[in-house]
Amino acid sequence: MAGSHPDASGPDLAQGVAIADLPDGGRLLGHRDGEPVLLVRCGEEIFAVAAACSHYGGPLAEGLIVDDTVRCPWHHACFDLRTGEALRAPALMPLGCWSVEQRGDRIIVGEKRKKLSPAPRAGDSRTPNSIVIVGGGAAGFAAAERLRREQYQGPIIMLSDDESLPVDRPNLSKDYLAGTAPEDWLPLRKEGFYAKNGIDLRLGAKVAELDVRASDVVLTDGTRMAFDKLLLATGAEPVRLTIPGSDQPYVHTLRSLADSRSIIAQAGTARRAVVLGASFIGLEVAAALRTRGVEVHVVAPDKRPMERVLGPQMGDFIRALHEEHGVVFHLEDTATSIGAKNVHLRSGRTIAAEMVVTGIGVRPRLGLAEAAGLAMDRGVLVDTCLETTVPGIFAAGDIARWPDPHTAENIRVEHWVVAQRQGATAALNMLGHRIPFTDVPFFWSQHYDVPINYVGHAEGWDAIEVEGDIAARDCLVRFKRRGRTLAVATIFRDGESLAAELAMERDV
CATH class of the missing domain: 3.50.50.60 (FAD/NAD(P)-binding domain)
Structure with a gap:
């Protein structure tokens, strides 16, 4: 699915469509100058945005409109219809937007608008002097990207013990591994992105210690890096076999x-x-x-x-x-x-x-946090804003155990999209916004041509309800406990997966 996009089908929107063809809450797929464009009407406002999700090209015409946003049916990215801004991972790039005007009883799509940087939110007056991110995975990259998107001007140091640029990890076991996606698709951003945005990405950087009292990160070579705010996003590592022969090169x-x-x-x-x-x-x-x-x-x-x-x-x-x-x-x-x-x-x-x-399986990499004295519970304990028990130190991704409003429990999950979304939320909170992380967990898995989408979090259940036919690859499966839906898995019911996610968001 990676890289595909809708064809430039439907009406030529430069010539316009009748207002009657776009009722309130409706959407219409057309094209402008050869590009697929999605028209959406919300009350008296009409928006024109690119019809393909900027993540893997999912068809937004089949997505869900929520207020003035559109959500992708494939992997639940979310975009602002006014600005095109990517509001939720896994999408990071904005959508293109076009000007729209009404002429009599017709809607005319005009020129493509220039991309604008989103206006920074009003945050805490105590802007951090420097931010260090430990980790080069989903959460670490999303945090760095969001900090610059919010126009944070201070230094950002990103320490990754990997030798490669941050990559689209889900592809490593899916399309890329299968040979259906080229390696060029893997980097979340090309090398020049980091220099252009003033992100000091240091690959192969091994962190030995967090000196909480001095607010320093200490590398294995003895280098010290001072931080005002710190994000721990060390991720997880595979559980390794200990049986005879497990160390062989194959x-x-x-x-x-x-x-x-x-x-x-x-x-x-x-x-x-x-x-x-x-x-x-x-x-x-x-x-x-x-x-x-x-x-x-x-x-x-x-x-x-x-x-x-x-x-x-x-x-x-x-x-x-x-x-x-x-x-x-x-x-x-x-x-x-x-x-x-x-x-x-x-x-x-x-x-x-x-x-x-x-x-x-994998196990969270908790050594740095434990040695630094952060509160632990099978993960790094954080509050609703992803801050640890040490002020100024945040944690996100596979290592973080956070208070989930949907289950009323502290949970830790190892999903790529959750890590990205937590990284973005942590970035906002390092800037003083105090925004609770309330996203419903989501992941997808791909087996040949069959995608499985999963929203929610169920570590146990007392009932499973199946709608449709699993064997026919057309189903929705609800995992319930004491009558409440904790999670939903779907196969080729993308719209219902989005609807289930929205219902969970609102049932808190």
Whole structure:
């Protein structure tokens, strides 16, 4: 889906359309100078914006209009209809906007407007002198980008222990790994973006300590960097096998661009792979390798794939989907050792393998926070504004455990979009805005041509309600506890996924 966009179909909006064709709350897809344009009417106001989401090109004409915003049906990005500004991740780039006028009973779309920088919000008068971001993933990048978008003028130092620019991590296990997306699509921004925006991005930077008393970040080489405000966005790292043979060069984990490149390189010559773990990452890897023609065996201790998150019905469907594409499952089993060209299982089976990919989970990288004395609870505890127990230090992304208004619990999730949105919110709050983070968690997973969207957060449920037909790839699944919907999973019901997200937002 990455990079696709709607065709320039519908009426030529330079010639205009009848006002009667666009009732209040309606939308109409047309084009102007060859570009697809979406017309939206909200009361007496009429807006004209680019018809394709700036993230992966999702068709905004099929999205949801909420007040004066439009939400993308694919991955729930949100845009301001007046300015085109990207209000919610995963989109970062704004939409193009066109001038609109009414001439008699017709709506005419005029010239494309120049992109304007959004007006900064009125924040705290105590603007931070310097901001340091520890982490080069989704949350760290989103924070840096938002700080500059808010026209913060002070220095921003972004410390990443990765050797690559911040990348679109979901693509590492999806389109890029499958060979259907080029590497050029992966960087969230090209190298020149950082210099142009005064973001001091330091790759390969290893942080040894947070000196809370001195308000310093200490690198492993002894360099000290003072901060006025700090964002911890250290993310998570893959859980690694400890069984004999797990240190061999053909055994892979997947977290970074380097990891994905390594798997791709080996998939070029390997005929058979074993994937350990039936998680989202594990099965996305299995789908990508099957797309490349590699025989795949999946070994996992679970009774069904992804049952812990998606329940038994969806678990059975996901297994059947992968089996249709030739994946062989070895469930309720685990690997005990890895040989030169095989994997030995607890059941006594031996599977031939020329490459092994482990997807047995991740663990949050909490060492810096723990050593600095921040309050912890299976993650870094933050308040509603994502500030830790040490004033001026914020946390976002995989490490943050925050008070979620939708479940009335402190939760921690490891979703890309959540990390991006938390990074943006933390940026605003480092500037003194005190905006609570209230977004409903969202993620998507891709298996061959089947997308699964998931909104909400359910660590447990007492009822599952299925609308539609899962096997027919047309369904909505509600996960409920004591009668309340905690989460919704959908397949090819994008509009209903957006509606479910909105309902959760308003039910607080």
